[in-house]
Amino acid sequence: MELDDLPEHRRRALLWRYAMELNREGVADLVRRANPRWCLGQVTVSAEPDPVSVAVLGDDGLHHLRVGDxxxxxxxxxxADAPGLLRHTKRYGWWVDQDGLVVSEPRGPRPRGRGSRLVRERVLTVRWTIRLTDTVTEPDLVPYRMRCHRHYHWPPLRTTRNGLGRVRAALIEALGDRCQTCGRRGEVVDHDHFTGFVRGWLCKFCNHIVDDCPHPAGCPFAEYLNDPPATPLRLRHPKASDDARKPASLARIERLGYTPFT
Structure with a gap:
């Protein structure tokens, strides 16, 4: 399998994806040595329906996601916990110098100390309990600010008040609510970063790795990328114009000497 076996738009996307790590020959070698098995060969999709998800309002004013039980x-x-009581734990961390002054926000790598100053991490673990009420809501109707943490498990907000919500609604109506590559619950509007047009409706796992597929055909990812199911809808991602302005994109443009964005 050679790089030139891929369709032109996929070959261009792979060269762009690895522009900061590999030259053309390096990408060609990556494709040449790619595992011949399907990208999703190790993924099993259960035939059982998804567990029922509901959002239950707590006395803290937030909704708490329940999946199954x-x-x-x-x-x-x-x-000894009473019925309806939920225990929560959240860890906060930040960087301080030897005088105890905060030198960096909680996220990110360890910052450099000034001069001989040492930088240490401080951690605070907060624990609290809430009691559930009898108010139950569909999870995709709960606004983001009203959701308890661990947002990864929550479904996208069902709304048509903004551009992304309207695109999401059109995708689900036309293609269904399942991931178009693995069949699990879809969660993300996937789009071509060069053209801005929506390609399909994917789960978070597939959306993260789909562009790494090196196969010209015969693989769920390859079939999806070669002929994106949402192409006939001609939907444009509302935030597509942001892709060309991201620092990573600007670095690639400088490295390659051209821009692939249209």
């Missing part, structure tokens, strides 16, 4: 934001229950 498990609350995604809560810690393990204790035997």
């Amino acid at each position: 498990e609350y995604m934001c809560a810690q393990a229950r204790r035997r």
